[in-house]
Amino acid sequence: MLPRRFNLHRPDRIEDAVALLAEHGDDASPYAGGTELLIAMKARVLSYAHIVDLKGIAALRGVSARSDGGLIIGALTTHHELANHSLVLERLPAYALLSANVANIRVRAAGTLGGNLCFAEPHADPPAMLCALNAELVLAGPGGERRMLLAEFILGELSTARATGEVLVRIEVPGLPAGTRAGYRAFGHLERPAVGVAAVALPLGKGFDWRLRVGSICGRPTALAGLEKAMRGLPEADALAVLAEGAEQAAAAVEADDDIRGSAEYKRHLVGVLARRAARAALGMEALAA
Ligand SMILES: Cc1cc2nc3c(=O)[nH]c(=O)nc-3n(C[C@H](O)[C@H](O)[C@H](O)COP(=O)(O)OP(=O)(O)OC[C@H]3O[C@@H](n4cnc5c(N)ncnc54)[C@H](O)[C@@H]3O)c2cc1C
The missing domain is CATH 3.30.43.10 (Uridine Diphospho-n-acetylenolpyruvylglucosamine Reductase, domain 2)
Structure with a gap:
């Protein structure tokens, strides 16, 4: 049609x-x-x-460096550009790899990060990782520009805080402390992930301050807050042991629906498996790429 x-x-x-x-x-x-x-x-x-x-607007394109070590990503930047950009590869290699695994080459070559976030189709890879990285969005509207956290922008399935008349201008990822690690694992048997989990570990004491975000499973990325708290500051091996023991229970509390991608029970099982694997990838115990 x-x-x-x-x-x-x-x-x-x-x-x-x-x-x-x-x-x-x-x-x-x-x-x-x-x-x-x-x-x-x-x-x-x-x-x-x-x-x-929007494609003729040069100001919406490109990736540049923030002075704090973070990244500024124009809304029109495609997944393919993100997967191959030298700054992304250098500063956020886990995000470059995530981008390289979005969809297929045709979608990656045309599809933009801004379009992914503004459409808010839940079965998407970027939101969980970008929420774990505390990414912020800059939107331009009739009253000027405003800034908000991505975690507050996505309201639910196909629903965002974008007001009529607003254009998403750029996505900003704040700089991370030296020694921060990140990993991502997703799984699905159809196009688009059934479940994805991002793990970001910021150095803290003898261990890390963990951010574990589940994507795709429901309308907006969800934090595994109980696990994050339990793993906080523990040495790597202890944190992974806490994760292995608590992942199934934490996953049981995550909102999930039965749909063509699997039953809620199956998806919650995936959360447990993928959280462990994303954390191990962040710590270099598994390859960054699945
Ligand atoms: C076959 C297929 C497989 C896919 N698999 C995956 C996958 O595995 N993982 C994944 O993460 N995603 C996947 N996707 C989704 C893909 O990432 C998105 O389709 C793509 O990023 C959307 O970007 P776009 O530029 O084409 O958006 P468009 O289609 O142009 O726009 C999408 C929406 O966003 C709005 N919009 C776009 N840009 C802006 C802006 N700057 N400001 C305000 N509003 C804006 C539009 O109005 C529209 O509502 C898949 C898509 C397809 C078709």
């Missing part, structure tokens, strides 16, 4: 995109790589009278 007819706008400045989106309100949608939007429009699940193509 073809999408319903629409007017295509091609602004080359963020202000012009914002003005168009504000003018046409719910009749308009931003468009980046189109890998989600076009499918939904062709199926006529979504339809808009005005499409605002």
Whole structure:
């Protein structure tokens, strides 16, 4: 099926995109790589009278360094660019690998990180890891720019805090203390992950301050808060022992649904397995790439 007819706008400045989106309100949608939007429009699940193509806006592109050692990622940066960018490979190798395993080469080449986050399809890889890294978003709207945590931006399945008229400009990942480690593991038998777990370990005393975030299993990334607390500051071997012992119980408390990707029980089992493997990958006990 073809999408319903629409007017295509091609602004080359963020202000012009914002003005168009504000003018046409719910009749308009931003468009980046189109890998989600076009499918939904062709199926006529979504339809808009005005499409605002962001691809001509140079200010939404590129990856650069934050002075604190973190990264600034333009919303139009594709997964393929992130997987291969020298700064990402140097500062966040686990995130580069995550990007290299998103979808297939066609989707990675066209699909942007901004589109992934703004669509908020739960079966996605970036949100869990970016939430564990405390990533922030910068959005431009009719009233100017605002900044918010990604963890507060994703409200649930296909639902975000993006207001009508707003464009996601960039994603910022704060710098991490020297010695911070990160790992990610996901599993699914269909396109897109059934469950993914990100583990970020920040040096603390003789061990680490752990951030364990589960993605894909429900509408928004979830912290395994009890486990994080129990593992805090313990030497590596002790932290892994706590994780091995507590993972199944922690997973049992995670919200999950039965769907085509598996039963809630199966997905919770995956949480336990993937949390252990993501933590081991972060500590260098397993290869970063699965
Ligand atoms: C076959 C297939 C397999 C996939 N597998 C995976 C997978 O394994 N892991 C995974 O993480 N993801 C997966 N995805 C999802 C993929 O990552 C996204 O489709 C892609 O990142 C979306 O980016 P896009 O630029 O194409 O967005 P678009 O389709 O252009 O837009 C998506 C939504 O975001 C909005 N939007 C886009 N950019 C902005 C912006 N800058 N500001 C405001 N709103 C914006 C649009 O209005 C639209 O609502 C898969 C997708 C497909 C089709």
